Amino acid sequence: MLDLAILGLLQEGDLHGYEIRRRLRDSLGLMANISFGSLYPALARLESAGAVRGIEAGTASPLATGAAMGSLSGELAALRSKRTAIARPKKSKKVYRITDAGRALFTELLAAPATSDDARGFSLRVSFAKYLTPELRVSLLQRRRTQLQDRLSEVCTAAQRNDLDIYARSVVDHTTQGVRQDIAWLDALLDAERERSRPDLTHPNPGGQTMAPVND
Amino acid sequence: MLDLAILGLLQEGDLHGYEIRRRLRDSLGLMANISFGSLYPALARLESAGAVRGIEAGTASPLATGAAMGSLSGELAALRSKRTAIARPKKSKKVYRITDAGRALFTELLAAPATSDDARGFSLRVSFAKYLTPELRVSLLQRRRTQLQDRLSEVCTAAQRNDLDIYARSVVDHTTQGVRQDIAWLDALLDAERERSRPDLTHPNPGGQTMAPVND
DNA sequence: CAATCGTTGTATCGATTCGATACATCTGTT
DNA sequence: AACAGATGTATCGAATCGATACAACGATTG
Numbered sequence: 001m002l003d004l005a006i007l008g009l010l011q012e013g014d015l016h017g018y019e020i021r022r023r024l025r026d027s028l029g030l031m032a033n034i035s036f037g038s039l040y041p042a043l044a045r046l047e048s049a050g051a052v053r054g055i056e057a058g059t060a061s062p063l064a065t066g067a068a069m070g071s072l073s074g075e076l077a078a079l080r081s082k083r084t085a086i087a088r089p090k091k092s093k094k095v096y097r098i099t100d101a102g103r104a105l106f107t108e109l110l111a112a113p114a115t116s117d118d119a120r121g122f123s124l125r126v127s128f129a130k131y132l133t134p135e136l137r138v139s140l141l142q143r144r145r146t147q148l149q150d151r152l153s154e155v156c157t158a159a160q161r162n163d164l165d166i167y168a169r170s171v172v173d174h175t176t177q178g179v180r181q182d183i184a185w186l187d188a189l190l191d192a193e194r195e196r197s198r199p200d201l202t203h204p205n206p207g208g209q210t211m212a213p214v215n216d
Numbered sequence: 217m218l219d220l221a222i223l224g225l226l227q228e229g230d231l232h233g234y235e236i237r238r239r240l241r242d243s244l245g246l247m248a249n250i251s252f253g254s255l256y257p258a259l260a261r262l263e264s265a266g267a268v269r270g271i272e273a274g275t276a277s278p279l280a281t282g283a284a285m286g287s288l289s290g291e292l293a294a295l296r297s298k299r300t301a302i303a304r305p306k307k308s309k310k311v312y313r314i315t316d317a318g319r320a321l322f323t324e325l326l327a328a329p330a331t332s333d334d335a336r337g338f339s340l341r342v343s344f345a346k347y348l349t350p351e352l353r354v355s356l357l358q359r360r361r362t363q364l365q366d367r368l369s370e371v372c373t374a375a376q377r378n379d380l381d382i383y384a385r386s387v388v389d390h391t392t393q394g395v396r397q398d399i400a401w402l403d404a405l406l407d408a409e410r411e412r413s414r415p416d417l418t419h420p421n422p423g424g425q426t427m428a429p430v431n432d
Numbered sequence: 433c434a435a436t437c438g439t440t441g442t443a444t445c446g447a448t449t450c451g452a453t454a455c456a457t458c459t460g461t462t
Numbered sequence: 463a464a465c466a467g468a469t470g471t472a473t474c475g476a477a478t479c480g481a482t483a484c485a486a487c488g489a490t491t492g
Contacts, residue, residue: 002449018470026374027384029391031367032334038449040472045448093457093471115480118248123391129383151247158242166408167345168243174401175245175339178394185390192382218477234441254478256443261477309442332451 001121002034002042003051007106008128010052010098017043017094029123043096051102054094111136117147126189138193145186152179217337218250218258219267223322224344226268226314233259233310245339259312267318270310327352333363342405354409361402368395 009015009023017039024030046052098106110128114121122144129137159172225231225239233255240246262268314322326344330337338360345353375388 016470017472026371027377027380027388029387031391031395032332035450035452036470036472037451037474041448123387127384127387130381155242161243164243165346168343170401170405171245171339171343172243174398175247178397179247181394181397182390185386189386232441233443251479251481252441252443253445253480257477 001118001124002038003046004106004109004121004128005030005034005124006039006042006046006096007051007098007102007109008124008131010096011103011106011131014055014095014097016096020096028127030120032120046102047096049101049105050099051105052096052098054096056094107131114140114143117144117151134193134197138190141186141190141193145183145190148179148183148186152176152183155179217334217340218254219262220322220325220337220344221246221340222255222258222262222312223267223314223318223325224340224347226312227319227322227347230271230311230313232312236312244343246336248336262318263312265317265321266315267321268312268314270312272310323347330356330359333360333367350409350413354406357402357406357409361399361406364395364399364402368392368399371395 005024005028006020009020009027015023017036020043021034021036021039025033043052043054047054110125110131114125122140125132125140129140132140155172155176159176164172221240221244222236225236225243231239233252236259237250237252237255241249259268259270263270326341326347330341338356341348341356345356348356371388371392375392380388
């Protein structure tokens with residue numbers, strides 16, 4: 001799970017641990033911050049497996065810092081205009097770079113059958129869905145949809161019980177509603193996939209962004 | 217986290233492990249099934265701490281089975297009318313019963329400051345909110361509201377970035393929307409709390425269920 | 433009847449993740 | 463210069479996960 005997230009982020013540029021954590025929170029939909037107690041062991045794990053290489057980015061190391069800066073420039077520009085501080089990781093410590101083996105591992109993990117109905121793992125895979133083939137994308141979405149639908153019907157039949165107090169009832173209802181909206185979201189994504197697989201229609205570009213190719 | 221859940225469920229009747237797992241999924245809003253690898257160690261932990269007592273419910277043990285059956289009767293009636301099977305845990309193994317120390321521990325854990333912004337832990341506490349004082353209920357809800365609001369503003373400012381492809385963008389947007397609805401849910405709960413603390417108005421019982429005392 | 437399969441139920445193992453904590457460096461403020 | 467706060471790496475013990483094994487019972491079917 002974490003390995004997939006790390007490899008996916010490193011595909012788009014070299015990063016150090018702290019920054020990986022931030023991206024996991026902001027760029028991906030992961031609301032719960034992963035802890036450093038997970039992150040650093042995961043990085044060590046990946047490095048010993050040959051999937052990433054740690055590059056020492058000492059105070060005076062122009063080539064490595066250059067690579068790290070490049071992937072951060074956009075964020076820096078945005079933030080510098082608003083606040084004074086926000087120091088970039090100018091001279092911190094280790095910067096990690098993905099290897100060819102790491103890229104292969106990423107592809108393998110991304111297409112893996114997504115064991116169990118884990119919401120975090122699913123969101124993560126959707127975040128990296130541009131690296132999947134259209135077929136794998138659709139099957140990923142449909143698998144999740146089936147899981148949620150099954151869960152929903154189970155919970156709904158069990159939620160007819162009236163022995164719940166107002167608080168427990170409220171939690172169950174709110175959760176149920178959330179699942180329904182997840183399903184609606186999946187339906188929208190699936191519709192978009194079908195739309196994208198059928199390129200030519202009467203209108204060359206009806207909805208503007210809708211027909212655009214996957215933006216990288 | 218799990219300890220709190222187990223103690224809360226055992227407050228309403230003796231249960232065995234398998235049934236605790238089911239209730240965690242159905243009655244409480246926890247969508248992700250907790251694993252037995254968490255549950256059984258947690259039960260052992262609580263038993264060695266003196267918070268619960270394991271009662272052997274052998275094939276011929278009328279008193280223990282009686283207690284266990286009592287808490288299951290409603291569910292049984294509902295299910296028996298629909299399907300033929302669904303064997304009740306007639307002669308399984310261990311049934312757990314909460315102790316006085318366990319009840320004290322439950323109260324302590326429930327009122328605890330809810331470290332970190334964990335969604336599962338929060339939902340759990342709301343499910344058991346009827347055991348809290350109105351003041352603690354409101355502070356629990358407001359604390360969570362503040363957390364979500366902070367997260368939301370952080371993510372929103374960071375989500376202005378346009379370097380996300382459509383999939384990552386969709387995940388971020390959907391997550392953001394989910395957080396907004398969580399906040400709206402909290403607002404509704406807080407409104408209900410304020411309503412409940414102000415019993416007398418022009419209409420004695422305007423909304424039917426609204427003014428009813430907390431249903432146990 | 434007996435073979436078989438699905439459900440219920442308890443239990444444990446290794447690996448992953450969490451939450452807390454420590455510590456070092458850099459930056460801005462007083 | 464002293465200090466506080468953000469940035470950054472790292473590790474420890476405990477909680478949790480996912481897989482797996484095992485046993486007993488009920489229902490279906492040959």
